[in-house]
Amino acid sequence: MTPELRPYCLVCDAIALLFQPYAEVVLHDLATETVVQIAGNFSKREIGEASLLSEIGFSQGEAIIGPYEKVNWDGRSIKAISAVLRNADGKAIGVLCINADVSDFHAALRTLNALVRVPIDADKPESLFKEDWHERVNEYVQQWTVARGLTVSSLSRNDKQALVIALSADGAFGGKNAASYISRILGMGRATVYKYLSQGSAP
Incomplete structure (x- = not known):
């Protein structure tokens, strides 16, 4: 050598x-x-x-x-x-x-791709998602955060307030126990959600 x-x-x-x-x-x-x-x-x-x-x-x-x-x-x-x-x-x-x-x-990649892949022409079953407001809330939150370059875990207090008001304006609180669900996914108390709602509806 x-x-x-x-x-x-x-x-x-x-x-x-x-x-x-x-x-x-x-x-x-x-x-x-x-x-x-x-x-x-x-x-x-x-x-x-x-x-x-x-x-x-x-x-x-x-x-x-x-x-x-x-x-x-x-x-x-x-x-x-x-x-x-x-x-x-x-x-x-x-x-x-x-x-x-x-x-x-x-x-491993092939396995992961097989697990996450959904057929292109596969639609959500209408009977299952027709009244699923949880799904609609999830999609709204995902679209709202992505549009602003945010994630749910990174939302500030002002971000959460703005999101709650936006959800309310789009009728997200019409579902039974919607406030409880939204408070859980945003990591805050239900009372805080109602506070934001009242502030958003104030003249």
């Missing part, structure tokens, strides 16, 4: 240890074009084997290559990035490759 590459062996070990079991780090020596260090090995490569740097499109003028995609021997998806290592004179002496196994994350 080129002596100047030895300190990078510890870097390889540290990265692989931090992200185990999802990261493999491979150090290539350009003097011999061989693999000189592998940490977190899941590619079944071996120290001393040919680097095959053409696989990552290595050229002398590059510094960072990637990120790019690869496929592991077992079919798992790999996201990789490579860094060209240079000595004090600027000469390229090695390439450090970090391979991240992202297969589990892809699987």
